[in-house]
Amino acid sequence: MRVEKLRDLIARLHARPRRRLTLLVGVDGPVGAGKTAFTRALVALDPGLDVIQMDDFGLPAADRVPPGDPEAVDRVGAELDWRRLRSSVLLPLSRDQPARYQRYDPATDAMAEWRMVPVGGIAIVEGRYACMKALTTFYDFRIWMDSPRPWLPVEEAYLASQDPAAAAHLRVDGSGAVAHDPAREYVRVR
Numbered sequence: 001m002r003v004e005k006l007r008d009l010i011a012r013l014h015a016r017p018r019r020r021l022t023l024l025v026g027v028d029g030p031v032g033a034g035k036t037a038f039t040r041a042l043v044a045l046d047p048g049l050d051v052i053q054m055d056d057f058g059l060p061a062a063d064r065v066p067p068g069d070p071e072a073v074d075r076v077g078a079e080l081d082w083r084r085l086r087s088s089v090l091l092p093l094s095r096d097q098p099a100r101y102q103r104y105d106p107a108t109d110a111m112a113e114w115r116m117v118p119v120g121g122i123a124i125v126e127g128r129y130a131c132m133k134a135l136t137t138f139y140d141f142r143i144w145m146d147s148p149r150p151w152l153p154v155e156e157a158y159l160a161s162q163d164p165a166a167a168a169h170l171r172v173d174g175s176g177a178v179a180h181d182p183a184r185e186y187v188r189v190r
Contacts, residue, residue, distance in 0.1 A: 001173055003180045004188050009170075010046045013122055016140060022093045024138050025124045028131035028164050029145030030155045033174035034182075038145060039126040041183050050117050054127025057085045058104040077129035078154070085125070090138040093123060128155070131164040144168035146189055148175045 016023060029035050043049050057080050065078045081104075088101035099117035104110075117123055125135075131142045144165040151159070158164070165171060171189035178187045 001178055001187050001189055003178060003185050006041055006045055006184055006186055009186070010042060010049075013141060019140065020094055021096045021120045023122045023140050024090065024093060025122060025141045025143065026130040026135065026139040027124055027126040027143045027145065028128065028168075029174060030147045030149065030151050031128060032149045033145035033147035034172075034176075035126050035128075035145050035174075037182060038143075038172060038174075038186060039124055041186075042124070044183065046122075048121055050121060050123040052085070052089055052099075052101075052115075052117065052123060052125045054080060054082075054085070054125065054130050055106065056101070056103040056115070057081045058106055060104070061109050077132055077158075080129055082129065082132065082134060086135060086138070089117060089123075089125070090135060093117065093119065094138055099123075129158065131167065132158070133162050136164075136167060141170070142168045143170045143172060145172050145174040148177075 013023060013025065027035050027039055039051055043051060059079055059081050063081075084101065089099040092099045096119050098119050100114060101117075102111045102114050105112035125139075131139065131144070136142065142164070146165070173187040173189050180187055
């Protein structure tokens with residue numbers, strides 16, 4: 001493990017060869033790994049980054065498989081509408097078209113405001129299951145946040161069935177065990 005600068009990562013992303021006008025980045029990892037803090041630190045250094053939260057694609061309670069149901073463990077991202085993410089955001093951006101989606105609000109368990117994601121620049125999809133196999137072909141760069149915390153059974157099933165950590169271009173340590181300034185640095189695992 002080694003400490004690296006977030007600015008250097010941003011520069012690498014900007015310099016990365018593109019298949020299309022928008023560079024798509026996925027940031028995935030278990031609950032509590034630091035995905036949101038990591039992404040916010042990137043945006044603080046480069047406000048031009050567009051961030052799409054996986055939580056914005058939550059399913060309303062009536063459409064979710066109950067957490068204790070064995071089917072919930074077998075279905076990766078059972079609480080998310082990843083198909084809507086794919087059709088509303090990833091497909092349009094991959095075709096050099098602007099994306100438009102309606103955000104899910106967990107506080108009201110209803111759809112909220114509409115968001116636009118312009119073509120060009122870098123768009124980061126951040127959250128648990130962002131790098132599931134059904135979505136990975138859209139990403140130009142995938143980041144996995146490691147965490148020493150106990151994982152939920154659905155996360156263990158996800159890692160066992162899809163192994164997003166192995167498919168990541170970058171693995172980041174989210175444990176906080178190595179001293180660094182999270183506003184400017186991250187700890188690279190590989």
